[in-house]
Amino acid sequence: MRVLLTSHGLPSHAYPLVPLASALSEVGHAVCFATSPDLSAALRRLGFEARDVGPVWRDDPEIKRIQEGNSQHLGREHMLKGAELFISHLCPRMLPDLQGVVESWDPDVVLSEMGECSGALVAERAGLPSGEVCFGIEWPRSLQKRVIGGALDEVRASMGLPADPELERLRRFLALLFAPLSYQPPNLPLGKTSHVLRPELFDAIGDEGLPTWIDDLPDRPLVYATLGTLFASTPGIFEAIVDGLATEPVNVVATLGTDTDPLRLKGRASNLHVATYIPNSLLLPRCDALVAHAGYGTVMGGLCHGLPMVLLPLGADQFMHADRCEALGVAIALAPDSITPGAIRDALAQVRGEPGFRKRAQELRAEIASMQGVDRGVELVEELVRTGTPVVRPGC
Numbered sequence: 511m512r513v514l515l516t517s518h519g520l521p522s523h524a525y526p527l528v529p530l531a532s533a534l535s536e537v538g539h540a541v542c543f544a545t546s547p548d549l550s551a552a553l554r555r556l557g558f559e560a561r562d563v564g565p566v567w568r569d570d571p572e573i574k575r576i577q578e579g580n581s582q583h584l585g586r587e588h589m590l591k592g593a594e595l596f597i598s599h600l601c602p603r604m605l606p607d608l609q610g611v612v613e614s615w616d617p618d619v620v621l622s623e624m625g626e627c628s629g630a631l632v633a634e635r636a637g638l639p640s641g642e643v644c645f646g647i648e649w650p651r652s653l654q655k656r657v658i659g660g661a662l663d664e665v666r667a668s669m670g671l672p673a674d675p676e677l678e679r680l681r682r683f684l685a686l687l688f689a690p691l692s693y694q695p696p697n698l699p700l701g702k703t704s705h706v707l708r709p710e711l712f713d714a715i716g717d718e719g720l721p722t723w724i725d726d727l728p729d730r731p732l733v734y735a736t737l738g739t740l741f742a743s744t745p746g747i748f749e750a751i752v753d754g755l756a757t758e759p760v761n762v763v764a765t766l767g768t769d770t771d772p773l774r775l776k777g778r779a780s781n782l783h784v785a786t787y788i789p790n791s792l793l794l795p796r797c798d799a800l801v802a803h804a805g806y807g808t809v810m811g812g813l814c815h816g817l818p819m820v821l822l823p824l825g826a827d828q829f830m831h832a833d834r835c836e837a838l839g840v841a842i843a844l845a846p847d848s849i850t851p852g853a854i855r856d857a858l859a860q861v862r863g864e865p866g867f868r869k870r871a872q873e874l875r876a877e878i879a880s881m882q883g884v885d886r887g888v889e890l891v892e893e894l895v896r897t898g899t900p901v902v903r904p905g906c
Contacts (some may be wrong), residue, residue, distance in 0.1 A: 513621060513891065525646065526688065529711075531558060537888060544611050566863075602665065612632050635669055639684070641686065642685045645866040688810070690709075692838065724763075735764040742825055753855035790811040800819045801860060814839075820857040822849050
């Protein structure tokens with residue numbers, strides 16, 4: 511079986527595909543990534559075949575323009591701006607390259623991360639089955655239509671594909687949700703082809719490890735602060751976290767990402783320890799709590815380790831994850847206009863001090879540990895290729 515995986519050029523979008531890709535490779539299936547040149551190089555270092563499609567994210571002036579514009583609209587409406595970048599701009603840039611990959615590499619199936627629609631479109635035109643890997647929560651159809659519906663139909667028309675106003679074809683064959691069933695909002699029933707699987711953490715492309723100074727930290731609880739890879743440079747957020755926790759009896763480890771100068775926080779608090787990047791899978795087992803932006807990978811990492819959280823959603827789908835974590839009783843979320851040092855300090859004191867937050871986080875951890883994992887995902891993809899028909903969840 512030959513499996514083509516497509517992703518936008520963001521680590522937070524591509525990395526959720528890596529555990530599935532590894533599991534497919536381990537049982538003998540051929541796997542190839544199709545993503546931006548800057549990210550495909552990193553995937554090749556992991557041993558995967560990878561083809562370049564679309565622009566280099568860091569060098570593309572239009573991507574920079576759109577992202578800078580989006581940064582002015584942080585909040586719950588931020589994701590509505592994503593259609594301009596992911597659909598209107600990137601789809602036309604990726605489609606010619608991706609069509610060439612399909613013709614030359616000849617896959618049996620195309621699997622795409624949920625933000626990347628070009629793979630599904632190219633598969634549809636080529637008569638191939640396709641699947642979607644969702645970031646924890648299956649977006650409700652009404653929200654998808656609002657965010658990408660019109661823009662996507664314009665791209666479909668340019669390819670000679672019929673309109674799909676209800677977006678019925680995106681998850682027509684298969685959707686894999688790497689998150690516990692209880693994480694799905696109860697008022698949003700899963701689609702018939704949607705299957706929940708145990709989240710598997712992947713966050714180390716090279717030889718990244720724990721800094722040597724981790725073992726030398728004072729003997730007190732460790733709180734991890736991160737804003738992920740896309741929102742780390744948002745002005746004022748890290749400063750509010752650090753100032754809020756400066757007098758608390760905890761070690762604060764903050765990872766600022768490659769686009770933020772570590773000197774930005776130098777000398778701001780005696781209990782602060784700054785790094786550019788530390789793999790969550792290595793750091794979270796040592797943590798007592800998490801202060802983060804509510805990105806999918808970070809939230810799932812926190813749940814996999816049973817950590818209570820303070821969540822500071824800023825844009826994209828982060829509000830969906832923050833809302834769900836609050837509803838499950840594992841986190842307190844602060845709206846962007848409520849992010850102050852005092853609010854962060856009080857929220858962290860509450861999630862660490864009230865046993866219910868940690869208890870419920872540990873319950874989610876146990877649920878995750880009991881789930882079927884990527885091996886089941888491989889079986890579902892194999893079934894899709896074998897039958898060429900939608901893989902419907904049992905009981906639907």
